[in-house]
Amino acid sequence: MIVVTGATGNVGRALVERLVTGGQPVRAVSRRDAERTALPAGVEVTRPESAGLFDGAVKLFLHVQATGDRMGIVLDKARAAGVRHVVMLSSGIIQEGADETHPIHMRHARAEQLVRDSGLKWTFLRPNAFSANALQWAGQIREGDTVRGPFADAVSAPIHEDDIAAVAERSLLDAGHEGAVHRLTGPGAVTNAGQVAAIGRVIGRDLTYFEIPVAEAEAAFFPELPRQTVRAVLKSFAAMVGSRPEITSTVEEVTGRPARTFAEWAEDHRADFAR
Incomplete structure (x- = not known):
């Protein structure tokens, strides 16, 4: 069990x-x-x-x-x-x-x-970054063609939640994972604006990411989190602008198949963004 x-x-x-x-x-x-x-x-x-x-x-x-x-x-x-x-x-x-x-x-x-x-x-x-974080934009995308958010050029290598689950499955079932620390990322770097554009291609719409000031983001985003945590998260996002994110091959090493791209994640979640 x-x-x-x-x-x-x-x-x-x-x-x-x-x-x-x-x-x-x-x-x-x-x-x-x-x-x-x-x-x-x-x-x-x-x-x-x-x-x-x-x-x-x-x-x-x-x-x-x-x-x-x-x-x-x-x-x-x-x-x-x-x-x-x-x-x-x-x-x-x-x-x-x-x-x-x-x-x-x-x-x-x-x-x-x-x-x-x-x-x-x-x-x-x-x-590191979850592809599923893009679901925060789903409401805006269903309602219009513009996503408002901070740091359009923040770069990450987001990972599909099922790729994390696949590594968890193998770690639970296979020998040799005891004491291991598996760092997990997607296979490629993409900006916030690039993620929104990729979702647009999947649903057949031309989507735009409109960058808003940090102060506006702090007031509007992550309402369930303490403001101190929100400020720390936004500071981390700011550091990702123009960065080179960590990219690992751990998913493939553990599961035997490559991690899925953000575009593949968007295809899997097409229904979450469609009108």
Whole structure:
């Protein structure tokens, strides 16, 4: 049995679908009722506070955001129930020379340390930019042909969520990933404006990215996050303007096939942007 936290998120859902397709028993952790998760048939769905969360489980996919402040408790319960290996979705922000005071760095570094201290075998996945971040523009694209946002020339190598899930799947099922840190990116660099243009080509429309001032972005974007975190994120975005993003071959090395381009991701998500 493999327990998957964050099972209705982008990566968690893709991982559950992969494991089920491969015939693996999966227990999906969600705060939603089972019938509202839209997960594949045959998946056992349970709530995070369930007393039998780890019954019979030997592997755990750990999502930092999904477990939040309860991560230490979750790890203790997993170890006590017999879980032996945890694959954690961390962040590419953790690297040599990084700003260790950045809120996202602090959260994920603390989480990684909790996992190291748990006594469980571990594997860390550290993706950089997610292609799925482009879904933040979906509403604007459905309504018109202009996307308003900061830093049109910010460059990243965004990764398809299913490529992250594919690496997670192999890390859970194959030997040799214990103690590994997998840095994950897409195969090529693209600007924010380039991402919007790629989405436009997929849906057959000429889309434009209109750059707005940072102050306007800070006020409007990521309303669910503390303003301190938003400012730190925008500072990181500013540093990406004209940069050369890290590009790794980890997806291909682990899964045997290349990471998908942003254009391929956009094709997979055509329906999210179509009117």
